[in-house]
Amino acid sequence: MNKGSCLCGAISFTVAGALPMGSACHCTKCRKHTGHYEAGVDVPRSAVAIExxxxVTWYHSSEKVRRGFCAIxxxxxxxxxxxxxxxxxxLxxxxxxxxxxxxxxxxxxxKGDYYxxxxxxxQNLQ
Incomplete structure (x- = not known):
């Protein structure tokens, strides 16, 4: 079981099973959302439990994707x-x-020009 949370602890989550290998996304939207680049893992929805x-505030950054962050x-x-x-x-x-x-x-x-x-x-260009 893998456990995580936001900075203030208002949101916590568990992911059942081993985590797959992750990726780092350097697109403009991910950089703006995280303040740098986004490093994450993609897991089956059925493996995730959120408390x-x-x-969680959901921001629709495109027609097909929303990004979740702590409202606090x-x-x-x-x-x-x-x-x-x-x-x-x-991650x-x-x-x-x-x-x-x-x-x-x-x-x-x-990617940003500062790193x-x-x-x-x-590395993939897209």
Whole structure:
């Protein structure tokens, strides 16, 4: 069981099972939502339980995707493509060790000019 929460603790979540490898998204929307780039894992919706869901604010950043954050402390937590059977969870929100690694960087063509990606993980322009 993997456990996580927002900064203030109003929202907590559990993910059943091992976490898959994650990705780091450098697109403009993810950078604006998180303040840097977004590193997350995509897990089956059925594996996720959220407590304090009344404190999750959902922002529809596109027709197909909404992003969930804590209405109290502002922590970026979820990337939710509502038409899919999975939900993305920010790796930084986990309280327990994740025992995973990044598999790829995506939308690298949009990355900020103030940092370099030098971790040896594959990079995709889109």
């Amino acid at each position: 304090g869901g009344e404190h 402390c502002g922590s970026s937590l979820f990337f939710d493509p509502v038409h899919r059977d999975w939900i993305g969870i920010s 930084g929100a986990f309280d327990t060790p994740t025992h995973t690694k990044l598999a790829m960087h995506i939308f690298v063509a949009d 370099e990606i030098a971790d040896g993980v594959p």
